[in-house]
Amino acid sequence: MINTxxxxxxxxxxxxxxxxxxxxxxxxxILIDENQSPGxxxxxxxxKFFGSQDHNAGIRGFRIxxxxxxxxxxxxxxxxLNTTVWGIFEGNQLxxxxxxxxxxxxxxxxxxxxxxxxxxxxxxxxxLPGVMGAGAVQTMMNIHRVLPGKNxxxxxxxxxxxxxxxxxxxxxxxxxxxxxxxxxxxxxxxHGAKLLRAGVPILTSHTIIRASGNDEVEKAIVSALDDxxxxxxxxxxEFDVDLICIAVGLSPQINLCKMAGCKFKYVKELGGHIPVxxxxxxxxxxxxxxxxxxxxxxxxxxxxxxxxxAGLSAAKSLGYIxxxxxxxxxxxxxxxxxNLRM
Numbered sequence: 001m002i003n004t005x006x007x008x009x010x011x012x013x014x015x016x017x018x019x020x021x022x023x024x025x026x027x028x029x030i031l032i033d034e035n036q037s038p039g040x041x042x043x044x045x046x047x048k049f050f051g052s053q054d055h056n057a058g059i060r061g062f063r064i065x066x067x068x069x070x071x072x073x074x075x076x077x078x079x080x081l082n083t084t085v086w087g088i089f090e091g092n093q094l095x096x097x098x099x100x101x102x103x104x105x106x107x108x109x110x111x112x113x114x115x116x117x118x119x120x121x122x123x124x125x126x127x128l129p130g131v132m133g134a135g136a137v138q139t140m141m142n143i144h145r146v147l148p149g150k151n152x153x154x155x156x157x158x159x160x161x162x163x164x165x166x167x168x169x170x171x172x173x174x175x176x177x178x179x180x181x182x183x184x185x186x187x188x189x190x191h192g193a194k195l196l197r198a199g200v201p202i203l204t205s206h207t208i209i210r211a212s213g214n215d216e217v218e219k220a221i222v223s224a225l226d227d228x229x230x231x232x233x234x235x236x237x238e239f240d241v242d243l244i245c246i247a248v249g250l251s252p253q254i255n256l257c258k259m260a261g262c263k264f265k266y267v268k269e270l271g272g273h274i275p276v277x278x279x280x281x282x283x284x285x286x287x288x289x290x291x292x293x294x295x296x297x298x299x300x301x302x303x304x305x306x307x308x309x310a311g312l313s314a315a316k317s318l319g320y321i322x323x324x325x326x327x328x329x330x331x332x333x334x335x336x337x338x339n340l341r342m
Contacts, residue, residue, distance in 0.1 A: 001103070001104045001105075001106055002030070002103060002104070002105045002106065003105075003106050003107075004028050004029070004030045004105065004106075004107050004108075005027050005028040005029070005107065005108045005109065005318055006022050006027050006028065006029045006030070006107060006108065006109045006110075006111065006311075006314050006315075006318075007029075007030050007032065007094060007105055007107040007109075007110050007111070008022075008029060008030070008031045008032065008110075008111045008112075008113060008311075009032050009033075009085045009094070009110070009111070009112050009113065009114055009256065010032075010033060010040070010112065010113035010114045010115055010292070010294075011031050011032070011033035011035075011038035011039065011040060011079065011081075011113075012033075012038075012039065012040020012041055012042070012113060012115055012292060012303065013040055013041065013042050013064075013065070013068070013292065013300045013303045013304045013307065014113035014115075014291040014292025014293075014294075014303040014304065014306055014307035014310070015031060015033070015038075015040070015111070015113035015291075015292070015307060016031070016038065016039070016040075016065075016068040016069070016071075016072060016304075016307065017068065017291075017303075017304045017305075017307030017308045017311065018111045018113060018289075018291055018307035018308065018310045018311035018314075019031045019072060019075075019077050019311065020068065020071050020072060020075060020077070020308075020311065021307070021308045021311030021312050021315070022111075022311035022312070022314055022315045022320075023075045023077050023311075024075065025312075025315045025320040025321050026315070026320045027311075027314065027315045027318055027320055029077050029078065030078045030079075030080060030105070030107075031072070031077055031078065031079045031080070032079075032080045032083050032085055032096065033079070033080070033081055033083065034082065034083060034084045034085075035081065035082070036081060036082060037081065038069060038072075038079055038081065039062075039065040039068075039069060040065075040115060041061075041115070041135075041300060042061045042062060042064055042065030042068075042300060044061070044062075044135075044138040044139060044142045044143060045060065045061020045062060045142075045163075045300065061300065062142075064300075080096075080098065082098055082099065083096050083097070083098040084096060084097050084098075085105075085256065087259060088110070088256050088259045088260045089259075091106075092107065092109075092110050092260070092285070092287050092288055093105070093106050094106075094107065094110065108287065108318060109287050109288075109289065109314040109317060109318065110287065110288050110289065111281075111289045111290070111291060111307075111310045111311065111314055112256055112257060112288065112289070112290045112291075112294055113290070113291050113292045113294060113303075113307060113310075114253040114255075114256060114292075114294050115252075115253055115292055115293045115294065116250035116251055116252050116253055116271060116293035116294070116297055117250065117251055117253055118133040118134065118135050118136075118246070118247075118249075118250060119246075119248050119249045119250060119251055120133075120246070120248075121155065121208075121246050121248045123208050123209065123210055123211065124209075124210035124211070125210050125211030125212055125213070125217070126211060128211055128212075128213050128216055128217045129215070129216040129217065130148075130149060130211075130213070130216045130217030130241075130242050130243050130244060131211060131217060131244045131246065132148065132243070132244075132245065132246065133245075133246050133247070134154075134156070134160050134161060134164040134245050134246065134247035135160075136148075137164055137168070137243070137245050138164050138167065141167060141168070141171050142167065147168075147171050147172060147173060148243055149168075149173060149241070149242045149243020149245075150172075150173055150174060150242060150243075151173070151174050151176060151239075151240060151241045151242050151243065152165075152168055152173050152174065152175050152176060152241060152242075152243045152244075152245055153175075153176050153177055153179065153208070153220045153222070153239050153241045153243070153244050153245070154168075154175065154177070154178040154179070154245045154247060155179055155207075155208055155244060155245065155246050155247065155248060156178075156179075156180065156186070156246065156247035156248045156249070157178050157179075157180035157182075157185040157186050157187055157192065157202060157204070157247075158186035158187045158247060158248075158249065159186075159187035159188060159191060159299075160187075160247045160250075161178060161180075161186075161187065161245075161247030162178070162185070162187040162188075162191035162192055162194075162195060163187075163191055164245060164247060165178055165195055165200065165245070166191065166194050166195055166198075168245070169195075169198055169200070173243070175195070175198075175200040176220075176239040176240075176241055177200065177201045177202070177203055177222070177239065178195060178200060178201070178202045178203070179202075179203045179206040179207065179208065179222050180202065180203065180204045180205075180206065181205070181206065181207045181225060181229065182204060182205070183204050183205050184204060185202060185204065203222070203224075203237075205224055205225045206222050206223065206224055206225060207222065207223060207225055207231065208220055208221070208222050208244070209221045209222060209223045209231060209236065211244055216242065217241060217242055217243065217244055218240065218241075218242070219238055219239065219240055219241065220238070220239045220241050220244050221236055221237070221238050221239075222236070222237050222239070223235050223236050223237070249271065249297070250271055250293060250297045251271050251272050251297075252270075252271050252272065252273070252274050252293055252294045252295070252296065252297065253293075253294060254273060254274070254275065254294065257275045257283065257288075257290065257294070260283075260285050260288055261285060262275040262276065262283045262284055262285050262288065263275070263276045263283075263284040264276065267296060269296075270295075270296030270297055270298075271293070271296060271297035274294070274295055274296050275290055275294070275295065277289075277290055277295060279330075279334075280309065280310075280313035280316075280330075281295070281306060281309050281310040281313055282313060287317070289310040289313060289314055290310065291303065291306035291307040291309070291310040292306055292307060298340070298341070299340065301340055302337065302340045302341065305333050305336050305337050305340065306337070308333055309330060309333045309334075309337075312326060312329055312330060312333075313326075313330075
């Protein structure tokens, strides 16, 4: 049994910021992640952030991750890697496993920053080698320096699809097209414009019909869609590809919140079912806080601000921050979150 004041599950941007804020005010913090290294999605993000200086504009994602890790080291935050939290029980007790060792953690407060999982998209041929999610493609390229394909079709034009498509170009792949079922691209036009300038066609109102190949993907057939989202006969296009990259959205990783008994609400724009939480990021289970994509799919900058708020809130509930100080710090965070969400 491990006793501590605050346990944070997930060492991505939200979890790192939550740990830093809580520890900065004196809280005892344990930060847990199932991966070999902390940082989450930040270390896949080789592009520069944009927006305001408050939101790390002009800084590449992995540089932001390095900065947050340095702050964690300076604060001597205990980080448990290769550790999976597999259960949460009455009284907010956690069960975890590291290698072949299982153990219980008994914290005063919990902050869940478990992120999101990629949505899948089924079509004939989708199980062929060479069909993979954008997150996997980004991990192979930007973490392991492996180009997973040379001729690529990108399915989905949200920010993830557009950014990963451009990073594939930078890595030497040829983008045959980006297709999008909606009549408009889903991501920021600043990302789409880079692809258009590079000569990559973005086909809106299009979907993939099937993939074909013997032992791996060799061709992708796409079709235009009518105003009822049905394939238009005779509009099929065929692309010679060895990689079909799927970027059709994310869903919050709500498993632990479900085990804890949190109440949920469905918000389509935020990725589906999300835990109900208050202005301090506390769920309907007292002492259980959330932040990042678990509270609704958004950008890394939003995750970091929510992590800060959750860390401050947990520390305040333990008596480390006075109410006036908390209000002062939280007002600034609320303003930044409002700007980001707009």
